[in-house]
Amino acid sequence: MALLTSPITLFTAAKCFAKSRIGLTGSVRNLMSKQLVYGEFGDPLHVVKMREVEVPEVGNQEVLVRMLAAPVNPADINTIQGKYPVKVTLPCIPGNEGVGVVEKVGEEVSDISPGNKVIVTKPVQGTWRNIAVFDKTVLRLIPDNVGLVEAATLTVNPCTAYRMLSDFKPVKEKGLVVIQNGANSACGQNVIQICKAWGVKNVNVVRNRPDIDELKSYLKSLGATYVLTEEELRSTPIFKDKKLEKPSLAINCVGGKSSLEMLRHLQHSGCMVTYGGMSREPVTIPTSAFIFKNLAFYGFWMTVWNERASPDAKEAMMSELITMITENKLKAPVHKMVKFDNFQDAIGNALSSKGFQGCKYLLDFNN
Amino acid sequence: MALLTSPITLFTAAKCFAKSRIGLTGSVRNLMSKQLVYGEFGDPLHVVKMREVEVPEVGNQEVLVRMLAAPVNPADINTIQGKYPVKVTLPCIPGNEGVGVVEKVGEEVSDISPGNKVIVTKPVQGTWRNIAVFDKTVLRLIPDNVGLVEAATLTVNPCTAYRMLSDFKPVKEKGLVVIQNGANSACGQNVIQICKAWGVKNVNVVRNRPDIDELKSYLKSLGATYVLTEEELRSTPIFKDKKLEKPSLAINCVGGKSSLEMLRHLQHSGCMVTYGGMSREPVTIPTSAFIFKNLAFYGFWMTVWNERASPDAKEAMMSELITMITENKLKAPVHKMVKFDNFQDAIGNALSSKGFQGCKYLLDFNN
Numbered sequence: 001m002a003l004l005t006s007p008i009t010l011f012t013a014a015k016c017f018a019k020s021r022i023g024l025t026g027s028v029r030n031l032m033s034k035q036l037v038y039g040e041f042g043d044p045l046h047v048v049k050m051r052e053v054e055v056p057e058v059g060n061q062e063v064l065v066r067m068l069a070a071p072v073n074p075a076d077i078n079t080i081q082g083k084y085p086v087k088v089t090l091p092c093i094p095g096n097e098g099v100g101v102v103e104k105v106g107e108e109v110s111d112i113s114p115g116n117k118v119i120v121t122k123p124v125q126g127t128w129r130n131i132a133v134f135d136k137t138v139l140r141l142i143p144d145n146v147g148l149v150e151a152a153t154l155t156v157n158p159c160t161a162y163r164m165l166s167d168f169k170p171v172k173e174k175g176l177v178v179i180q181n182g183a184n185s186a187c188g189q190n191v192i193q194i195c196k197a198w199g200v201k202n203v204n205v206v207r208n209r210p211d212i213d214e215l216k217s218y219l220k221s222l223g224a225t226y227v228l229t230e231e232e233l234r235s236t237p238i239f240k241d242k243k244l245e246k247p248s249l250a251i252n253c254v255g256g257k258s259s260l261e262m263l264r265h266l267q268h269s270g271c272m273v274t275y276g277g278m279s280r281e282p283v284t285i286p287t288s289a290f291i292f293k294n295l296a297f298y299g300f301w302m303t304v305w306n307e308r309a310s311p312d313a314k315e316a317m318m319s320e321l322i323t324m325i326t327e328n329k330l331k332a333p334v335h336k337m338v339k340f341d342n343f344q345d346a347i348g349n350a351l352s353s354k355g356f357q358g359c360k361y362l363l364d365f366n367n
Numbered sequence: 368m369a370l371l372t373s374p375i376t377l378f379t380a381a382k383c384f385a386k387s388r389i390g391l392t393g394s395v396r397n398l399m400s401k402q403l404v405y406g407e408f409g410d411p412l413h414v415v416k417m418r419e420v421e422v423p424e425v426g427n428q429e430v431l432v433r434m435l436a437a438p439v440n441p442a443d444i445n446t447i448q449g450k451y452p453v454k455v456t457l458p459c460i461p462g463n464e465g466v467g468v469v470e471k472v473g474e475e476v477s478d479i480s481p482g483n484k485v486i487v488t489k490p491v492q493g494t495w496r497n498i499a500v501f502d503k504t505v506l507r508l509i510p511d512n513v514g515l516v517e518a519a520t521l522t523v524n525p526c527t528a529y530r531m532l533s534d535f536k537p538v539k540e541k542g543l544v545v546i547q548n549g550a551n552s553a554c555g556q557n558v559i560q561i562c563k564a565w566g567v568k569n570v571n572v573v574r575n576r577p578d579i580d581e582l583k584s585y586l587k588s589l590g591a592t593y594v595l596t597e598e599e600l601r602s603t604p605i606f607k608d609k610k611l612e613k614p615s616l617a618i619n620c621v622g623g624k625s626s627l628e629m630l631r632h633l634q635h636s637g638c639m640v641t642y643g644g645m646s647r648e649p650v651t652i653p654t655s656a657f658i659f660k661n662l663a664f665y666g667f668w669m670t671v672w673n674e675r676a677s678p679d680a681k682e683a684m685m686s687e688l689i690t691m692i693t694e695n696k697l698k699a700p701v702h703k704m705v706k707f708d709n710f711q712d713a714i715g716n717a718l719s720s721k722g723f724q725g726c727k728y729l730l731d732f733n734n
Contacts, residue, residue, distance in 0.1 A: 085655075085659045255654050274652075274654060274657040274658065275657075275658060276654065276658075277653075277654025277655075277658075282651045282652055282653045282654060283651070283652045283654065283657065284649045284650070284651050284652075285641075285649055285650045285651075285652065285664065286644075286649045287622050287641060287643065287644025287649065287650065287666075288452075288644075289666070290641040290650065290664070290665070290666025290667075291641065291642060291643075291644075291666045291667070291668045292452045292666075292668065293666075294666055294668065294671060295666065296663065296664065296665050296666075297652065297657070297663065297664040297665075298657070298663050298664075299654075299656070299657025299658045299659075299660075299661055299662065299663075300657075300658070301658045301659065301661065304661060
């Protein structure tokens, strides 16, 4: 592995050996972490390698976490490819979210204890490793009754869904209707469930497929008011027949024709929030929609919200989401656990066009 | 003229004859108004006819105005074509703005006097006539030292420019840079002049043309910081070379490639306001611009602002614009006066593709 010969890695390794050894099992030994790492941007199947390194000593403000699970998200893939506009220092351990159990805390850490379940709440060098030392400020305690996958995937998709439903139109307060495309995506499933928890009616657009009835049933079981294929959306009578008010908020992760069809159904003075572009086509907006329908168009990126939000705003969101999970109102997306050693299966799934909209793969460090 | 046989016209005429006669010259006679009118939507050159009708008596809350000038705006043309989303009752006198001199006021009108110069501030049945009776609430006094064309064209283009520069980004307060396309349009010329009056740097994009140097000189004389052709915008070094901060506000009346090129130069978290679509192409927005540049996109329509704004907000805007005019900071767009009898020349100009971006034609009632 060329990576192990890079100056930074050698330096890190040297630093590790210079520190005192941590004994976790009672016997004196070096604690070793298996971690994924990439030293250059490129095809994740080629540039991401597994390595084993000694875990450094836990600093006064630090926490040693034995990781349980971490998802492979599109943003992780794009970061490794060098296509994501977040700058990382190479070599880099991928993974932006995940859950673990605290093994040991530094001397100045008082609010986290060994045995606690914690999630990683900020992009760090990274979650795809079985043992990690994190600064205490990037960790958040999670109640034990939050499921493993729900906890591992809490900080990206549910938070994105929550913010898009909160920050652009008062959908909860005013009972406005929401429409979204890519409704079967991991984020889309969260949008549906939060809408249901809030009593917000929602129209969900998906691409047609052989098992469309099964998908519709699944999304309705989550709380979808309507599920329509893109073709059905074009001619749906639900708005004309007053079965439903026209939507005031459209949530777009597809672009192209799909976003155009959605905006045609928007209320006067409605808005569309774009957080993805799965079709790889831009959002196209007729001038009349701007001027005569007074529509507004925004983007949303959780990374920027996290940078700008107050601790209080973050805490309010997290505690509401965690309450939803513990009350069984917010379930994890369709997912599959992949043993850490088989990480290439998880990466390969995320790289396939199906991976981004189908089943979320998580790395399972418990092996 | 088929129109004169329509029931509504006959009714109006009957009503006029039933009222007492107004003598303006001292001799007893019916006061007759020459007015344009259309009874069906369609090609303005065919459906708009001139007719002569008796002017009704001035009601207690009304004002008799001898019109001096009224512009032919794109919105007037689109309304006649039936393409504008403002519902008018047919038959309809076109014209949404104009200036005149008060001839007579109703008994309950105290703040307007004969001899005052007034403009029409609300869409009414309409300004394309040489004598009209208006409700006092739709008129606004204009100082005598405001030029004829400036007054006649005050309520649409300068107000649109003023609002777009005020309501989306604090360009004046924070000295942000503005970029606009269609910069030689009537509204664009106002954007430039208001920017100059406020000390706001502005980048102006125009289509290339044989007399481009002349156009650039003219726009610079109005206050343009930079004037670039669409080709020059693509490769301009002014932002890279730090001659100018990247724009925070883009004003778009073209759409298509032109709006796409503008948004590429926008600052992070900038926005684009669309008020026209001269290319007849939609606005196309890459997903990355939404998510990673956090751009927002809005429409602006003066009609809706007028419906929603408070009287105070309207007065603040009008008095600032009138002050700019009297201080010679806001000049009328390039224009041509057309004798009222030759109204088809003015309509024909607005219908040509050149009319919408070149010379503004005004009906001159003083003949």
